Amino acid sequence: MKRRDLIAALAATSTLTYAGRVWAAPRTDARLLVVFLRGAYDAANVVIPVSSDLYYQSRPTIAVPRPDANNPNAAIALDANWALHPSLKASLYPLWQQRQIAFIPFAGTDDMTRSHFETQDTIEMGQPVQGSRNFRSGFMGRLATVLTESKPIAFTEQLPLVFRGDRTIPNIGINAVGKPGVDDRQAALISEMYAHHKLHLAVDQGFQVRDDVYRSISTEALEANRGAVSPKGFQLAAQRIGRLMQSEFNLGFVDVGGWDTHVNQGGANGYLADRIGELGRGLSTFADAIGQPAWNNTVVVVISEFGRTFHENGDKGTDHGHGSVYWVLGGGLKGGRMVGDQVAVTQANLNQNRDLPVLTDYRAMFGGLLARMYGLNEQQIERVFPGTKPRDLALV
């Protein structure tokens, strides 16, 4: 299905009335994965403002060199002002060329605490920063309630704040999955014990999810036996998530840690380059694993709680800052471009003289994206992001 046909179909289905009420009817082939980089990744060294002299003055030991075809350590030009970290050359740059990835610079929240905890909570709750907040309600949890037909899952050890809410959302630590210890005979007996119990649906669905995940992992093991290199870390997780979102789930969340680079973060090579390379390979693996036609109907959004200080610190690292760069990927994306408001990266334009400003609020960005993806109306967006005016960035 062509993207425009899909959106037309979404528009047609979005106002269907079912049992007397308007309901959101996401196409079962529309899929959303949110990837949360916990610890605040140093966006300025990954999607790099290469036209800014301030960037090179501020980061004498960690800056990534300007684009240069003869230098393998140089950044890869995206447009006149921005370039990509070289560790993403093989994984994500091809997606840029195919217009399947967009970057949103100057993105983030209006939370100025610069506290990881506070701001991660802020993002996950998706509620206005001012006033009393409900820690039992996350924006993806509310989205799962609005999208009555969605099949949500958190690929995390614990159910994250972002998915808390009225619906019961399964979670699974995707890298820790092994062969289930409770065998089929025991599962059947346990299921019988709950046959007339109010938890019987949860129990049966729990065994189902467990078996689905394990089956997809067994397939992976077979392929490894045929000589495939077995991936590790996030790449392994991304492969598994891709398989599961191809067939079983359509609304996913995963988090990746290790971004709080106060010390010795490196430049074109080094710690952050390795982490970002692994992330890029993972996302590329995800696209392959989910495969066609699913990839064409999938959107992946990569976010982080805030950016880091624009100037490097005394330890060849960076401290807590403000504006970040978000990534949006998908087979049907209107990508290959920098999206949202921009300003020149100069000292005068820095936030509080230390970090990048936020010009695109994450809730407004998500609101606009969700409206396009699922054909949600204003009231439905208001339920997901109360008090937010959606911003249509025409991402899909």
Add this chain to the structure above:
Amino acid sequence: MLRRSGFKASAMILAMALSGALIGPARAATTLSPADLELIDRVTWGVNETSVQQMQAMGREKWLQWQLHPTPQDQLPAQAQAEIAAMTITQKPMPQIFAEMAEMKKLADAIKDPEEKKPAQDAYQKALSQIAREAAARDILRDLYSPSQLREQMTWFWFNHFNVHQYKGDIRLTIADYQDRAIRAHALGHFHDLLAATTRSPAMLRYLDNADNAAGHINENYAREIMELHTLGVGSGYTQGDVQELARILTGLGIDAKPENPKLRPELQPQLVRNWLFEFNPARHDYGDKVFLGHPIQGSGLAEVDTAIDLLSRSPATAKHISREIAVFFIGDTPPDALVQQMTDTFQRTDGDIAAVLSVMFHAANFTTASADRFKDPMHYVLSAVRLAYDQRVILNTGPVQGWLNRLAEGLFNKDTPDGFPMNALAWTGPGQMATRFEIARQIGSGPAGLFKPDQPGATDQPGFPQLQSALFYDRLRQTLAPATLAALAQAISQQDWNTLYLSSPEFMY
């Protein structure tokens, strides 16, 4: 009483119970009612043979009074005592641990070469985590084996109520002290004292950012959560203005690790208060007058905080908020309104006497019926399974228990947000959560699971598996099972299989 061979563990438990100083000769007669058993299951971290024998020996009322007012002589089994005695958090005073760790951090931070600095900082982080793991291990040993079960349950309850997250800053270093001196010491005492102790705790002052709250640089985080979560409750009528005023009152309460006193103008020096890491720094305090919850409070330093604590802990909204939370913890999602009201009245009449409030709840005629539907959160689930499986046989490694709690998403000190772990059943009955629970049932039921393998190189686990088909089961627990559960248990092919099924049964979840 011992009906089958192979119940050596039960025999040993009986012998231990008989030799215990607290308990008189156990009566052979089964004088306990199902309601008595239910009460034991609620007051403790889970019913087991020892707790049944204790109530049987003492009688229901005397046993309950003992739980409400534990004596200092109540001791852990020798093995558990030895494990706690060997811990760094026991052997060294907290200030010493803190000083040593601060030195380690200083040395790591001073390293110039970034290549060498990172491993040094990683080693520091690892040492921090080890201190917190000890605090968790101590907590688990107390929960499993302490005779003062109600105090241990209330310690967890209050920690969760006044939650801090171990991974913020260096809280891993202060968490053992916070749990022991601020929380556990007041767990069955007066709410006012408990609240006051938390306001002077380094862990809390760090976690909710009051260490950064100073005149001219107001941080409202702690002020808001004190009212919203710790005392009055959300929607109880306080205003944003009250939050701002309380934040001003709390200015200057912070943390200071330096040995020397802060430099102060002479007239402020008498106002300085220091107690280990806690510091009230008058130079950081806003000495202007305030109006808090309608009461004028004259700018006077730390005394303002005492006034605010009095106002908060004696507010009817607090009495109601706390009483309801206690009722939900013990009874489940929908405690009877009349009972919550009775508890609230008692809270107000006794100036927040926690044991008195609990006593009203446990003595309520409808307590047993009302609490029958309380779903065990992971903490109750895992601890009740291990208590039932091993009773007084002390585990040598709490690592597996910590791991199970983490897998079930209720790890000790691991809740990142200040609202603590949720107590409603819906939070724990998700499909993935049930499947994980059954996996853990199988691990506990079918082998030693690493519980008897000391945490040291070359150690081996002790072979075997628990005998859950015990006298306690045949005498008392079996009668509570539904036909579907009995039918499934009848198809077990081994003791391990039976254990797994029993720990997975709907009845064991409540």
